[in-house]
Amino acid sequence: MQALGEVGFEHYEISNWAKPSMRSxxxxxxxxGTPYWGIGPSAxxxxxxxxxxxxxxxxLYIQALRQMEVPFEQEILTPTQQLNEYIMTALRTMEGIQLQKIATWGTKALExxxxxxxxxxxxxxxxxSSDAIQLTAAGKHFADGIAADLFFEDNNQLM
Known part of the structure; x- marks a missing residue:
């Protein structure tokens, strides 16, 4: 990992490196947490x-489309699941967890x-810091465990 940094790559996410301004x-x-559409089987x-x-x-996917149906399953996320998902994904990035975004779940969640x-x-x-929670170099080796420790258990913790 050190070698990539030495040749100008930035470690912008736990498992991703890129040249500046070339992030995926x-x-x-x-x-x-940006919304996205998946089109096609398994999307x-x-x-x-x-x-x-x-x-x-x-x-089966094509057959359903011919009958003007879109065959999918859906999971509705609770506010706690949405928050935990943000914690898990944001912590993996160089920018970390943005506390201003956490505040959208309430002052109690932020505290x-x-x-x-x-x-x-x-x-x-x-x-x-006053605006983010970020992993150190040592913390990157424990990112998933740390994220799990920071997770909220239920919606009552957000109120």
Whole structure:
């Protein structure tokens, strides 16, 4: 990983490096929670509050379209699931979790997340500033576990 940085690549997401201004716009939209449409068999879509996916079987997908149906399943995300998903994806990025965005889930969510991130166990793994929570170089090795520790359990914690 150090070698990529030495030749001018930026580590903009846990598993992604790019030359400056050459980040993947496609993948970045997932980490930022941007809505997207999936078209075709097995394609996934996300609108910010729900996610849906088309059936995978090509023949059944085409047959349904011929009958003017769009064969999909859908999952409606609770506010807590939306928040946890943002924590999980944003923490993986160079920019980290934006506290202004966390505030959209309420003052209590912002306070609880900031307190959790300031626990001594994270002193060498997280940087907590006035506007973001970001992983340190050491923290990047524990990103998924840290994200899971920062997750909210239920909607009552947001109120």
């Amino acid at each position: 716009k496609h993948n970045s939209s997932y980490w930022q 996934h879509s996300f609108n910010g509050t729900s996610r849906q996916w088309n059936i995978a079987n090509n023949a 609880m997340l900031t307190l959790s991130a300031k626990k001594p166990i994270y002193s060498d793994k997280l940087i907590v």
